[in-house]
Amino acid sequence: MTKGKESEGKKVCEKCGGALYIPTEDGAVPCDCLPAALMKQRLRAANIPPRFQQKTIESFKGNDKKRKQLRTDAKVYVQGFPPQESKKGLLFMGTTGCGKTHLAIGILKATIEKGYTGYYCNVIDFFTRLRDTFRGDTEYDEMDMLDKISKVDMLVLDDLGAEKSTDWVRDRIYAIVNARYEQNLPVLVTTNKMDLAELEDHVGKRIVSRLCEMCLIRDQFPDEDYRMKGLDLDPRVSEKSAN
Secondary structure, three states: OOOEEEEOOEEEEOOOOOOOEEOOOOOOEEOOOHHHHHHHHHHHHOOOOHHHOOOOOOOOOOOOHHHHHHHHHHHHHHHOOOOOOOOOEEEEEOOOOOOHHHHHHHHHHHHHHOOOOEEEEEHHHHHHHHHHHHHOOOOOOHHHHHHHHHHOOEEEEEOOOOOOOOHHHHHHHHHHHHHHHHOOOOEEEEEOOOOHHHHHHHHOHHHHHHHHHHEEEEOOOOOOOOOOOOOOOOHHHHHHHHO
16 A cells, blocks of 8 residues: 655645656656545545444444345445346335435445445435536536436435425436436436335326336335434324424
């Protein structure tokens, strides 16, 4: 590993001085620090929210049978990435606060660390930003956004079904899913919908049909909301919070 020195609070490689390449008589050659630097760039480009940037598969805690199996499945998936079988993605179904996003981002980070590109897309946030383009004063347009998330090696589509369902929304979700379907690229979807029929009612049959062909379904998440765990609340308050 190339040693580094501190510069303005950041470590700078002593071998290349942060240039990532070393000049030689035959031209510039990659420095030993280049792979780690590129991995950090991919992580920064993945749009992972600050709250989840330290989340990993290993930090998806719990010794119950369900969580142990979910961790094992996640590790196996990453080890085999990119998967060769037809079902390349994952569909996480479970209640609010059961850890779907945590595990999804853990998988996303692990695939990025293997050398692949990835992107985290919260569905509600995505459509908020998409509507912002209507004003015409953003640095990006609708096609830029759709193109970006259609081409990365791994896409996490988080909280599908939480968005307000309209024909316009369904058309855009279909465009995202179908683009990856046609390019044979994996998508990892999380949803609070508890079964496929409920998800289909919200996003439509053609989207769910493609996801069923593209993804392995993981619906064995624990029913408890870990965000509420340990709080001494009136059960009626807890029930209202989850709705």
